Amino acid sequence: MTTPAASPDAFAALRFADFRRLLVSSASASFAGTAFSVVIGYQVYALTKSPLILGLLGVATALPTLSLALLGGHYADRLDRRRILLVTRALLVLSGLAFAGLSLAGPATSVTGLFLLVVLMGFARGFGDPASSAFETRIVPARVYVNASAWLGSVGQVAGILGPVLAGLFLTRFEASGTYMLMATLYATSWFALRRMPRIPPVMTVSEEGMRESIQGGLRFVRKDPVLFGSMALDLLAVLFGGAVALLPVFASDILKVSPSGLGMLMAAPSVGALLVMLWMTRKPPLHRTGVWLVLSIAGFGLAMLVFGVSRTFWLSWTALAFSGVFDGVNMLIRRAIVRTRTPDHMRGRVGSVSLVFIGTSNEIGALESGVAAHYLGVVRATALGGLITLAIAGGAAWRWRDLMAWELRHEQAYHSDTSGVDST
Incomplete structure (x- = not known):
């Protein structure tokens, strides 16, 4: 009689002291980022009353980050990431x-000054994010x-749920200046x-x-690896259209x-779904048929957005968005696992930066695509069509990217021998 395999340890990573410190650092930065997103949008709109300026704010936030991401990845592979x-x-x-x-100037606050600071923050994030994405693989086996x-x-999703609430409370009580102090x-x-x-x-010593x-x-490196490239491209296309x-x-x-x-509940729904599935996967990681689960998660995301697009009741819409978060959470975790396990450490910064560019491009251009499609088709038709296109993308990926479909995390983990000597005290 064979002995049943032990259940995966849900707290395995938390048994490493440096990972616990990284988790605190990541949680704090995530809460700061979500608080900033709320306060800067609220403040700029209160000062300008212009949706166009809000759109330009999104560009000012994203472009510096994306423009420095590849450079940040280069240095993350050559310098001390910490x-x-x-x-x-x-x-x-x-x-x-x-x-x-x-912001102490209140209604007289300079919008130009705010935009300049947004750009400077974007440069700091663009240079630092590749090092952050390549960090945990050096402190856990x-x-x-x-x-x-x-x-x-999971901590990122918690920040996505609670961060806007915390920022809203601070905005009400301490106004924009006090909320920025919270961010700092x-x-x-x-x-x-x-x-x-x-x-x-x-x-290692690089060339x-x-x-x-x-x-x-x-x-x-990314382009030549069909699993790595396929997972990034699949996510980009799904978010872009869906x-x-x-x-x-x-x-x-x-x-x-x-x-x-x-509206706040609708915006929090995807994070609620993603948080639940990520907590579940701390105990039940998708070790078998992982590539199939990745493609199915994209199809599930498209179906959820299709339901959301045609829904006329609040709770059905909220549930559809929550399920979109569930499927996006599965996609996010598998994509991260692919990047972590298929990238040698001396290239993690550069590969992480490519992944950040893919994600940033899909988010920003996806928002633009949604607005243009809604302008010409209406919001319902545009959203439903986006869901259908995402389903078609999943079907095309299942047919075209056979290496991605065949990929299994259990084989990748078996390949990596645990020789890191990481201290769990």
């Missing part, structure tokens, strides 16, 4: 203090990569947690190739006829 994060998180603390000081990703993803405090907490962690130098060759090497977050205010106001609090 030091990069300490410097960039310190810049984010200073940015929060600068926002707070500028390969066998708990998925568990670590699930915990990091959270980034400072993240900095101190990182300060207690060990240095993360490059794992003397130039910066351009180094960045191109990261791009080539995402409808930018249209939620229109659905809340004109179709579902709910109050601003109802």
Whole structure:
């Protein structure tokens, strides 16, 4: 008689002290980021009353981050990743203090000044995010990569749910300046947690190739790996056509006829679904037929958005959005596992930066695509059509990307021998 396999340890990554510190740092930074998204949008709209300026704010937020991501990936593979994060998180603390000081002027606050600070924050994030995405693989062994990703993803989803609520409370009580001080405090907490962690130098001596060759090497590495490239491209296409977050205010106001609090519930629904599935996957990671689950999650996301698009009742719409978060959470965790397990450590920064560009492009251009499609087709038809296109993308991926469909996480984990000697005390 064979002995049943033991259930995966849901707290495996948390047994490593440095990962616990990383989790505190990541949670603090995530809460700071979501608080910033709420306060800057509220403040800019209160000062300008212009939806166009709000749109430009999104561009000002995204373009600096995306423009420096590949460069940040280059240096993340050549310098101490912890030091990069300490410097960039310190810049984010200073940015929060600068926002707070500028906002003391109240209604006379300079919108131009706010935009300049947004751009500076974007540069800091663009340079630091690749180092952050390549961090946890050096402090936990390969066998708990998925568990670590699930915990990091979970705190991100908690921040997505509670961060806007916390920011709203601070805005009401302390106005914009006080909320920026909260953001600076959270980034400072993240900095101190990182300060207690060990240095993360490059794992090996890299070649003397130039910066351009180094960045191109990261791009080539992703393009030549059908599983890595397929997972990133699949996510980009699904969010580009299936995402409808930018249209939620229109659905809340004109179709579902709910109050601003109802809009808040709709916006939180995907994070609720993603959080639940990520917590579940700390115990039940998708080890078998992982590529199939990835493609099915894209199909499920498209179906959920199709239901949301045609729904006329609030709770059906909320449930559809929550399920879209469930499927997106599965997609996110598997995609992270692919990046972690198929990338050598000396290229993690560059590959992580390529992934960040894919994600940022899908989010920003996806919001633009949603707005243009809604303008010409109407929000209902545009959202339903996006869901159908996403279903077609999943079907095409199942037919075209056979290597991705055949990929199984259990084989990847078996390949990686645990020789890191990571201390769990």
